[in-house]
Amino acid sequence: MKRTVVLRTAALLAAFLMFTPLFFLSSPILSQSDEDCMVCHEDPELKSGDGKSLHVDSEEFRSAIHGEAGFSCVDCHSDLREIEEFPHPVKLKAVNCGECHDDAAKEYQTGIHIQASPEEDCCAVTCADCHGKHDIKSTTDISSRVYPLNLPQTCESCHLERVKTKRGGEFIKQYEISVHFKALEKAGLTVSANCSSCHGAHDIKSVVDASSRVSRKNIIRTCGQCHVGIERDYLEGAHGKDYVKGIKDVPVCTDCHSEHDITSPQDLSSPVYATKVADVCSRCHDDEVLARQYGFLTERLKTYSGSFHGTASKFGETRVANCASCHGIHDIRPSVDPKSSINPKNLPQTCGKCHPGAGENFAQGKIHVVSEKTGNKWAYSVKMFYIIMIAAIISVFLVFIAADLFHRLRHNRAKP
Ligand code: HEC
Ligand code: HEC
Ligand code: HEC
Ligand code: HEC
Ligand code: HEC
Ligand code: HEC
Ligand code: HEC
Ligand code: HEC
Ligand code: HEC
Ligand code: HEC
Ligand code: HEC
Incomplete structure (x- = not known):
């Protein structure tokens, strides 16, 4: 009995000591509470000067991963951390997710999306475009925008029409007739290939970049992540042996199967039907x-x-x-x-x-x-022998029939 009480008190004390510094770190005493912000931002009618809605759904935020983990508004909107008077400045700094997500942000620096600009492309691509803002879910949550079942829609929201890449939106849309998409969409198989399985998530690169997952140099490994047995067979064959040597003229998976519209070889539309x-x-x-x-x-x-x-x-x-x-x-x-x-x-x-x-x-x-x-040679000689034999036999028969006919005709005419 006594031992449990002691243990419980110790556990409580330990928990207090562990979490108190965290509490003070994440919300310094000076900083604003979420309630302060929600006084104005709870209002569904609140709009910015240029008409954009500034409403924040606090229920949604509380049930998303950052809200659930106890983060507050100013953890992301960090320039308001120490503000004391409202209204706050009209223009705020963009949220820097990399403050806490170091690895993802570093990886993101190496990809093509960070180079997208609102002037040249449809838009700048930010973390929030794929993950959301106030409704971010764990990547393993089935409702996350980057969960395998939802990811195609997330990428397609830009790539079907808004982004003009070389091969255009039609090329991307072909993915929807593939065996991979059907397995994802119809069979609910999260182990099937989605956009990220082939392109990556944060370090997506253009196909002309040799370090891209879909470049010729890497495509065997990319498909081979899942088609392990086929990768092995390919590398043992004549084409694979030359591929490893860097010979560019041998076929890779996508030369025979295509890229986005991969179908089963039993399907009439497959290039390898x-x-x-x-x-x-x-x-x-x-x-x-x-x-x-x-x-x-x-x-x-x-x-x-x-x-x-x-x-x-x-x-x-x-x-x-x-x-x-x-x-x-x-x-x-x-x-x-x-x-x-x-x-x-x-x-x-x-x-x-x-x-x-x-x-x-x-x-x-x-x-x-x-x-x-x-x-x-042997088969050829036999064939030729037969052809000559058959021709000869037919000729002999024809001569015989002709002779017989001639004979009969003469015989008939000779009769009175
Ligand atoms: C007194 C009301 C009020 C309070 C309190 C308030 N805001 Fe705002 N907030 C506004 C208004 C009004 C705008 C729109 C400014 C504009 O664009 O004209 C705005 C805009 C914003 C924007 C968009 C800024 C941009 O650059 O587009 C963010 C983010 C924001 N608020 C976050 C917060 C946070 C976080 C808090 C709590 C620390 C907070 N606000 C507290 C009224 C308020
Ligand atoms: C996980 C980080 C994060 C947290 C926590 C967060 N926000 Fe935001 N918020 C964003 C991002 C990202 C944007 C998009 C603009 C940007 O990148 O700066 C945004 C935009 C906004 C805007 C502008 C309108 C809009 O929807 O684009 C308002 C207002 C705002 N936040 C208020 C709040 C309030 C109030 C809270 C707390 C209840 C909060 N935010 C908590 C990340 C966050
Ligand atoms: C083009 C879409 C896209 C963009 C932009 C993007 N992400 Fe992701 N992110 C994903 C996908 C897809 C996953 C899931 C990857 C997986 O399950 O392996 C992911 C996973 C994550 C994870 C959890 C797993 C991990 O890698 O730690 C974090 C954290 C994350 N992203 C943060 C960020 C941040 C921060 C940014 C901006 C610097 C960002 N993401 C930009 C698509 C994106
Ligand atoms: C103040 C630090 C902080 C900021 C800023 C922040 N995050 Fe997070 N984020 C966290 C922590 C801590 C977790 C882990 C919470 C948990 O596991 O319960 C997390 C979880 C996540 C996850 C889920 C990761 C997984 O493993 O499934 C994603 C995705 C994510 N954050 C994206 C973002 C994006 C996008 C932004 C910017 C809009 C952002 N975060 C800003 C601290 C932060
Ligand atoms: C089975 C693997 C696979 C899947 C799944 C896949 N892709 Fe691709 N994708 C490729 C390959 C391989 C290429 C390179 C094509 C080439 O050589 O021109 C490519 C090329 C691209 C390109 C670049 C085109 C260019 O002009 O450089 C974009 C954009 C793209 N894919 C987007 C997507 C999106 C969005 C999805 C999900 C809806 C997706 N991909 C799903 C394999 C895949
Ligand atoms: C917010 C819009 C947006 C979203 C969401 C988005 N992209 Fe992009 N993507 C772009 C833009 C814009 C470019 C062009 C960047 C450039 O050329 O500098 C691009 C470029 C690419 C390229 C290189 C194309 C080329 O021409 O070489 C690939 C591949 C790609 N995206 C795949 C994806 C995948 C996969 C996803 C989902 C995980 C995704 N994108 C989500 C806007 C988006
Ligand atoms: C009925 C079986 C059969 C079919 C169908 C067939 N091949 Fe062959 N192929 C062979 C045999 C047996 C050899 C080796 C003896 C020879 O050269 O006839 C061969 C030899 C070859 C060689 C030379 C390889 C070497 O090491 O000598 C190539 C290249 C080749 N075939 C390609 C093809 C292509 C391309 C097709 C389809 C258009 C095809 N084959 C259809 C049976 C077949
Ligand atoms: C993208 C071009 C390409 C395609 C498509 C292709 N091959 Fe090849 N194949 C090659 C090259 C290049 C070699 C290497 C020749 C060498 O190194 O001896 C080769 C080697 C071979 C060899 C060994 C021949 C020898 O003499 O060593 C055979 C057999 C063969 N291919 C059959 C096929 C069959 C069957 C298909 C269709 C299923 C096919 N190839 C599709 C380019 C191709
Ligand atoms: C030279 C052309 C060629 C290349 C290169 C190639 N394949 Fe195939 N693949 C085929 C043909 C032909 C079939 C159809 C066989 C059949 O009818 O059963 C096939 C069948 C398949 C199947 C279905 C197996 C079945 O029998 O249902 C998968 C999965 C597959 N390939 C994946 C790959 C992957 C992954 C790679 C790259 C490592 C690759 N292929 C490279 C020609 C190729
Ligand atoms: C993330 C794992 C994954 C990746 C990466 C992947 N595949 Fe698949 N692939 C699957 C799964 C799972 C199926 C089975 C779908 C089904 O049968 O419903 C499949 C089915 C196929 C089929 C049809 C097989 C059949 O018999 O119907 C072909 C062909 C194929 N993949 C080729 C490729 C090629 C080529 C690549 C690379 C460009 C690739 N896959 C990348 C998981 C993957
Ligand atoms: C994928 C199955 C398949 C393979 C492998 C195959 N054949 Fe055939 N072959 C057929 C079919 C089906 C017919 C149609 C006639 C029949 O039913 O016998 C045929 C017909 C033939 C015929 C003409 C008709 C006859 O029966 O005499 C010859 C000769 C022949 N094959 C030789 C070969 C030789 C030699 C090989 C091996 C190098 C071979 N085939 C491999 C399926 C195949």
Whole structure:
């Protein structure tokens, strides 16, 4: 019994000692209380000289994070901290959030938004534009403006129309048809990609800045934050190995999937929908300049289009093989690599995915037959043999029929 009382008193004393200095620090005795301010600012009709509402909702402020934490008006409006007489000056200093949020403010200095100016752009971008003023919530609160579910709307409030960036508002709006937005909006998945997952929050940079999260140099890592397994596969493949070396001509995620309007490959609108994959790959693999530079074989599209698979694919058949069905999707390897799906040893297995029981003979037929004569001499000879044989047999039959007909005609005429 006694022990609890002692403990309680000690706890109370400790709490008093801990919080008293805080109390005095955050509201010096001289400073104005919130009630002093609210005498005027509670008034819903209060307007500034230029007609802007100066009403502050004290309920809202008290339930927001700073109000809840016990901060008062003058903690942010610091130039009124020691004012003794009202009315206060008409023009006040802008609130400096960085006084307390050092890290966020420092990071913000490195981003592009701090460079925005009201003259050149739509507006200067301040902390309050993304977080609010008197209604700021914890970033983990579902009603926060920067909570994943609400962030697209916060960014779009400027980027759809007011800001004129190079690719314009339409380019941003495409995000709303993406699988990422649908997962966020429809499935309520906060782990899906929102604007900040790809661009960052305070250190957002222009895409032409190499240190931007969406620059070519960093985009694999940015998508790879969530698509971890795909990042690994990509880095193990031919494209990824060259990417790491800094070669700019290999494709990155966004070359094949696009940026804001990323959809599922099962969706007809995806650039990597089964029947469209060939176009994506041939953009580079049929490019003569790239082929000369990297020494790879061209006419991949032409030879594929000429094949049974390619022809069927053109008619919209999705079950036939496209480039990725044979070469792999993200871990594409050259045929000399023993792990490559097109290494001669692995071909029966690769074709076997769709042609059950495909043996070595089946898989041997060349796929990219640039010229049949040089492609597979044996198959070519057999084919030629058959063509000649069939032509010969048909000719013999035709001669036989003609002779028979001639004979019958003569015979009939000879009769009286
Ligand atoms: C006597 C009434 C009164 C009191 C008390 C008062 N204000 Fe004001 N306040 C005004 C008026 C009027 C304006 C508009 C001035 C103008 O633009 O004409 C204003 C404007 C403001 C502005 C906008 C300034 C700007 O640059 O646009 C802020 C911020 C502000 N007050 C904060 C406070 C705070 C914080 C307190 C408490 C310490 C406080 N006010 C107390 C009347 C008052
Ligand atoms: C977390 C910081 C913070 C606190 C605390 C705070 N304000 Fe503000 N207030 C702002 C910001 C940010 C603005 C936007 C203008 C600026 O950046 O200076 C603003 C603007 C205002 C304005 C101008 C009208 C408007 O809405 O833009 C008034 C009036 C005002 N505050 C009054 C108050 C009063 C009264 C309190 C206390 C009940 C208070 N503020 C507490 C950050 C704060
Ligand atoms: C372009 C929109 C935007 C602007 C402008 C912005 N923020 Fe943020 N802020 C965010 C987003 C988004 C998050 C959530 C990030 C997360 O959850 O990782 C965040 C998180 C925060 C957090 C909590 C997490 C942390 O990083 O400590 C604080 C504090 C913060 N911001 C303060 C500020 C301050 C101060 C400024 C102005 C210097 C500012 N923000 C400007 C978007 C913005
Ligand atoms: C006087 C110091 C002070 C000022 C000025 C201040 N804040 Fe804060 N802010 C805090 C403290 C302390 C917390 C943490 C409160 C808590 O966790 O309960 C906080 C919390 C936050 C959070 C939530 C962080 C999280 O982890 O979720 C955001 C966002 C935020 N502030 C943004 C701002 C913005 C924007 C401004 C300027 C308009 C601002 N703050 C001005 C002290 C301040
Ligand atoms: C899945 C990742 C991803 C998401 C989510 C995303 N972006 Fe982007 N964004 C990109 C990439 C990649 C680029 C670079 C495009 C390029 O190379 O031109 C970009 C470019 C931009 C640009 C710059 C255009 C320019 O001209 O430089 C803006 C502005 C932008 N995004 C805003 C947004 C907004 C706002 C959202 C949320 C509504 C968003 N982004 C969501 C990946 C993303
Ligand atoms: C208050 C309006 C506003 C809000 C809110 C806003 N932005 Fe911006 N943003 C701008 C302006 C203005 C610029 C142009 C800055 C410049 O070019 O100096 C810009 C530039 C950018 C750029 C660089 C574009 C380029 O041309 O290189 C990106 C990327 C971007 N914003 C993304 C975002 C994201 C993501 C969010 C939300 C987290 C967001 N913005 C919220 C106004 C805003
Ligand atoms: C050379 C083009 C190319 C590149 C580069 C590429 N992808 Fe893909 N990706 C594809 C194709 C083709 C498919 C469709 C496979 C299928 O039909 O199952 C695909 C499928 C996907 C899928 C869906 C998986 C499934 O089967 O449903 C995701 C997620 C994905 N890619 C993410 C990424 C990410 C992240 C990166 C960058 C690290 C990336 N991709 C780079 C071509 C590419
Ligand atoms: C913040 C995490 C995150 C980031 C960053 C991210 N994604 Fe996603 N992505 C997801 C989630 C979660 C899904 C699953 C959505 C669903 O299926 O509803 C998804 C789905 C996809 C799909 C469709 C997969 C399918 O089978 O339907 C593709 C393609 C894709 N992402 C590509 C990318 C690319 C490319 C990037 C980088 C530009 C990227 N993602 C960045 C989380 C992310
Ligand atoms: C943006 C251009 C680009 C796109 C799109 C592209 N590639 Fe590549 N690919 C390259 C480059 C560059 C190399 C590197 C050649 C080298 O270093 O030998 C390469 C290498 C390869 C290799 C290894 C070839 C060899 O001889 O080593 C294969 C196989 C391959 N790509 C298949 C594909 C397939 C399949 C697709 C479509 C899913 C595709 N590529 C999309 C540019 C591209
Ligand atoms: C039915 C399976 C199949 C399809 C579909 C297919 N390929 Fe191939 N590809 C192969 C095989 C097997 C080889 C290796 C033997 C050869 O050259 O014929 C190869 C070789 C290649 C090479 C040379 C790589 C090396 O290391 O020798 C490239 C590049 C290539 N294909 C790109 C493509 C592109 C681009 C497409 C789509 C337009 C495509 N392939 C469609 C099976 C396929
Ligand atoms: C993604 C599935 C898929 C893969 C992988 C695939 N094929 Fe096919 N292929 C088909 C389909 C579907 C047909 C249509 C006829 C059928 O049903 O057999 C077809 C038809 C063919 C035909 C002509 C018709 C026939 O049955 O004789 C040949 C030859 C052929 N494939 C060879 C190959 C070879 C060789 C490989 C491996 C290098 C391969 N295929 C890999 C799906 C595939």
